[in-house]
Amino acid sequence: MLLWLHNNDPFPSVESALDSGSGASGLLAASATLDVQRLLAAYRQGIFPWYSDGQPVLWWSPDPRMVLVPAEFKISTSFKKTLKRVLREPAWEIRVDTCFIDIITACAHVTRQAQNGTWITADVLAAYSALHQQGFAHSVETWYENKCVGGLYGMSVGMMFFGESMFALRPDASKIALAALVSHLKRHNVNMLDCQQNTPHLASLGGREIPRHLFMAHLSQAVVAPPIPWQFDKTALLDVIT
Incomplete structure (x- = not known):
């Protein structure tokens, strides 16, 4: 029961x-x-x-738990070219926590395969918004020509990041935000991003399943560590393309 x-x-x-x-x-x-x-x-x-x-x-x-180890993040040849273009062209930006409510709302309206409706209910939106105000929930946003075209949000507790959802209005916009996030986490020695459940998309980017007891062992140490800073821009992408 x-x-x-x-x-x-x-x-x-x-x-x-x-x-x-x-x-x-x-x-x-x-x-x-x-x-x-x-x-x-x-x-x-x-x-x-x-x-x-x-x-x-x-x-x-x-059990098992889907995670992404920043050092194992996979970038295809074509996506690397995309990231280089993002770095080169001023129209592209990565912003952090500038429109959290818009990001989570956009994630709530994404149509996903084999999923009716959304788990991002009004109560979820209110709770995560409050956690954003407290410095725990964050958004990583991809902007093009001064318009937010994709991004993701999740929870940061100590040296652990819990990914929640992402959306894209342009091809690869959410992946660009994820690449910037992964690089930022790697820079600050965050060794695991929780993806919760297995999807082919996450697996294609280097995500993999680990036994729950290994996830819990890592988590117990990571969540009591001092929090990492949450200011970065698109130059973070340099770390994942070199």
Whole structure:
């Protein structure tokens, strides 16, 4: 039976999450509401919310876990040419945290294969916006001719980054933002970006699955480290193309 969390209940051990034979592998618990403090506690324990409107808040900790190690980030020959053009042409910019609400809202409206609706509900948007104000949630934005054409957002806790969602209005715009983020994380010795669940797109960029116990061992050390700075621009891309 799935554990129901009341207001002050702690999360159970991630080892109690449902297994692959359950039909909901990684599902750990449910709750009625999504508040900022519980959300922050979840990330520090390797747990994240994923649910749709009309459902209770569902909390997950899958095994294995999809991660991207910055040193393993893959760039194709054609994408490297794109990044060089971004660096060369003044019309392209990378901005950080200049339009967080717009980024998460755009991510909520992306049509994704085999997914009806969005998990970025009004409650999710409100909670992550509050975490952005507190310095935990960040957006990395790709701008072209002074217009935001793509980007991503996620959570930064200590020396751990948890990727949440991305969108693109121009080809490769979200990948450009991801490349800049990966380079920034690498510069500051952040050795793991949490991708949560496996997708072919992430795998093509170097993402891979690791056992949950290895993810948790890394997480326990990373989230108690001092936070990294969150100011960078497109020159960060130099690190991933050289």
